[in-house]
Amino acid sequence: MPVTVRVVDPVEWSTDSVRLTRYAFQPSPAELDTERELVRAKTYARFSRTHVLYEDGAARATAMVWRMRQHVRGRLLPMGGIGGVATDPAARRGGRARTLLTAVLADMRDQGQVVSTLYPFRPSFYERFGYAGLAQERRVRIAPAALLPLLRLDLPGEVTLHRQTEVAGEIQRFETELAARVPGMAVYDDPDGELLATQTPEWAAVARLDGRVTGYLRYTITEHGADLDAHRFLYRDPVTRSLLLAWVARHTDQVASAVLPLPPGETPETWTADADLTVETKVAPMTDAAPMARILSVAGLAGIDAGPGELTVRVDDPLIGGVYSLSGGGTLTVTPGGTPTAELTGHGLAALVYGALDPAELALRGYGSVDEPAAATLRSLFPATTSHLVAHF
Structure with a gap:
């Protein structure tokens, strides 16, 4: 059976690739809104390359590569971030993913990307392709009331609340600046935050010192009395960290806990006295896999x-x-x-x-x-x- 792997255009992405990734990663069955997907595809195409393996003309496997940059020992190197690797269930366990990923790796190298990272569905599978495991992100669950003492501090700067779409460009530029200082941090080649503006709506509490963005907290609140669940908690310095934690403290009578991602070396037990918190690192195939990286x-x-x-x-x-x-x-x-x-x-x-x-x-x-x-x-x-x-x- 003739097998080809090629980079697809937005129209093919919105039909062939999306069909495979939705079945693999999202609740199903569900109707596919091809017009809406085509709009997304045209945006994504400016920042990524989507590969599809065709067998006898039918889409059997797909993978997307995001054009990114990553801090690797002092330099921001061109990086390919692999996501959305999916195979038609009827074609699984037949070597199609291997054929696809072999082509994807060669294409990333030919595109000038020096390194690649991904979040594996099963680490041992990607280990066969030269990927090594990285440290898993830790998360802290803390009661906002434990942070109330921070509200009594006379801190410089301010925190303002926005929809993420309103400040996507500022956030993206801050992340790019921060990535130059944080080992391993990766950012999209998207200086205006166009990709962030298309993601699921979240709150962005943005900290500024002297009018300059120095950190932000991006989060959702599930319901009253539940969690403030943060997907980003980034800051340039301890003052900014305290500003953002004081913002969390303002939710003491609204949420039971705040769940915050932690950078390596952070010690939340020192943030304030009498802290009520739990730090955890969960690693599990499919749901909570640690990232992996490869040299290209x-x-x-x-x-x-x-x-x-x-x-x-x-x-x-x-x-x-x-x-x-x-x-x-x-x-x-x-x-x-x-x-x-x-x-x-x-x-x-x-x-x-x-x-x-x-x-x-x-x-x-x-x-x-x-x-x-x-x-x-x-x-x-x-x-x-x-x-x-x-x-x-």
């Missing part, structure tokens, strides 16, 4: 922050396989060739670059063969860090 171009990593050291590695990977000499001492230099003294898989390299694993752990995962001297050099080149993807797609 080793040469494209040149210029990221790297510690002192020199090492030549052989990378065993169908997309980026080869021998590379790596040297640091400020920024990373990548030179093809040399005599390798360590072997890494594609996911092994990703795990090191993103700080997800120590070199000594690579052999335990089947991610490479590294002796102790090589491990010490890799540890120096890629010091331990925690990457926080932030974006969901």
Whole structure:
């Protein structure tokens, strides 16, 4: 049976791709409003590429790649964010997704994207494609009453409430600015916030200091006496964090709890005395999977922050396989060739670059063969860090 994989136009997206993703990820059966989907497709097409695998002319599998940028050790690198990977149920377990994703990975590399991330339905499936796991986002559930002392502080700045669509451009520009400081943070190539303006309506409590956006809380309230559920809680500094937490405190007699995402290293137990809170990290296939990342171009990593050291590695990977000499001492230099003294898989390299694993752990995962001297050099080149993807797609 003839099989082709190609990038589709908005019309095909609104019919062929959407049919597959809706069946895979949304309640069904449901009527498909193709006119409404076509409007969305025309917007999405400016920021993404949607691939469809056709078999005998019928759409059998699909995947969308968002054009994004990600902070990787001091640089914002071109990133492909993969989402909406779906296969027709009649075509599952037959290798179509593998064929599709092999083509998608090559296309991302050819489009100049250096790294890729995704949220897997099953991590072991994407591990076969060279993706390594990243840290899962933590969330804190806190009683707003615990934050009431913050309302007594004389804090500079202000918080104003908006529909997210009203401030989408400001929010997007703030996120892009913040991404330059937050390891692992990814943002859409969408300086005016056009994509954010099309998403499900949410509240945006925006903090400003001297008229400049320094943080925001994006949330919904399920019902009176229930939760204030935040999907973004981002801030530039402790003052802004306190401004936003004081905003949460103003909901003491409206909601029972606020549920806030936490950046790595944040310690909510220190926000105020007598805090009533729970911090949790949930990881589960399909519903709460931790993100994963992959390297699409080793040469494209040149210029990221790297510690002192020199090492030549052989990378065993169908997309980026080869021998590379790596040297640091400020920024990373990548030179093809040399005599390798360590072997890494594609996911092994990703795990090191993103700080997800120590070199000594690579052999335990089947991610490479590294002796102790090589491990010490890799540890120096890629010091331990925690990457926080932030974006969901």
